[in-house]
Amino acid sequence: MASAVINLTPEGNLTKYLQEIKKYPILSQEEELRLSQQWRDKKDNAAAHKLVTSHLRLVAKIAMGYKGYGLPLSELISEGNVGMMQAIRRFDPDRGFRLATYAMWWIRASIQEYILHSWSLVKMGTTAAQKKLFFNLRRLKGQMQAIDDGDLLPEQVNKIATTLNVTAQDVVQMNRRLGSPDHSLNAPLRSDSEGEWQDWLIDDHENQEESFADQEEFSGRKALLATALSTLNDRERHILIERRLKEEPSTLEALSQKYNISRERVRQIEVRAFEKLQNAMKNDVKKHRETLQK
Numbered sequence: 618m619a620s621a622v623i624n625l626t627p628e629g630n631l632t633k634y635l636q637e638i639k640k641y642p643i644l645s646q647e648e649e650l651r652l653s654q655q656w657r658d659k660k661d662n663a664a665a666h667k668l669v670t671s672h673l674r675l676v677a678k679i680a681m682g683y684k685g686y687g688l689p690l691s692e693l694i695s696e697g698n699v700g701m702m703q704a705i706r707r708f709d710p711d712r713g714f715r716l717a718t719y720a721m722w723w724i725r726a727s728i729q730e731y732i733l734h735s736w737s738l739v740k741m742g743t744t745a746a747q748k749k750l751f752f753n754l755r756r757l758k759g760q761m762q763a764i765d766d767g768d769l770l771p772e773q774v775n776k777i778a779t780t781l782n783v784t785a786q787d788v789v790q791m792n793r794r795l796g797s798p799d800h801s802l803n804a805p806l807r808s809d810s811e812g813e814w815q816d817w818l819i820d821d822h823e824n825q826e827e828s829f830a831d832q833e834e835f836s837g838r839k840a841l842l843a844t845a846l847s848t849l850n851d852r853e854r855h856i857l858i859e860r861r862l863k864e865e866p867s868t869l870e871a872l873s874q875k876y877n878i879s880r881e882r883v884r885q886i887e888v889r890a891f892e893k894l895q896n897a898m899k900n901d902v903k904k905h906r907e908t909l910q911k
Contacts, residue, residue, distance in 0.1 A: 673698070757776075856876075
């Protein structure tokens with residue numbers, strides 16, 4: 618079917634296209650049923666072509682209702698034609714209703730998806746309520762004679778939110794998005810400047826070189842501590858870890874009961890072990906520096 622309608626796009630002269638599509642006759646219900654059955658049962662491209670061309674005026678009419686979104690009407694019509702072809706592929710003529718009634722949903726859906734995709738590189742929203750808000754906000758603002766206003770008045774926001782069953786905050790945010798389309802970060806700051814907007818963006822993330830250096834330093838300190846701890850005997854190492862290297866240090870009482878010694882003796886072992894640990898780490902650092910200097 619795609620080859621049958623390849624030339625039915627409004628590229629070039631839109632006025633001429635709109636005049637040309639008026640030449641295709643509107644089908645009677647009997648003829649539409651016959652052609653639909655031919656396409657469904659025999660994949661007759663000629664039948665599909667007549668079904669599409671007889672509804673091109675419907676597509677153009679629906680597309681014109683979306684002119685307020687800043688996109689070329691020719692592109693909207695082209696997307697609507699795609700939706701029309703999708704409708705014909707899925708249409709069941711035996712259900713008893715007209716093709717136009719069924720196709721209107723597909724035409725609108727195709728146009729709306731194109732508008733949402735083209736309007737912003739950032740998704741406007743994927744829920745049914747957000748899409749409904751996007752495509753009805755302009756109409757409701759027009760009814761309130763506020764189509765060219767900036768921020769809406771609180772009573773206008775509340776009325777729209779109630780009508781569309783969304784939050785007031787959703788209405789405010791969508792209205793500002795519609796009033797402020799996306800701009801390229803590569804756009805120049807001024808017409809006579811070579812600088813771009815992206816030059817003024819600040820990266821809040823940690824510098825990679827600094828992050829790597831910090832990791833290296835942390836790994837070095839960890840290895841140095843492990844080496845120094847190995848110079849202690851088992852009891853000294855355990856008491857020091859329990860008293861100095863844990864988030865919740867063990868009490869002197871608990872350690873005195875474990876080793877069956879006095880609390881004062883635990884404290885003395887802790888102090889001596891800490892001093893030995895410091896000396897071992899200082900000696901390791903000194904050796905490392907001497908190695909680097911050689």
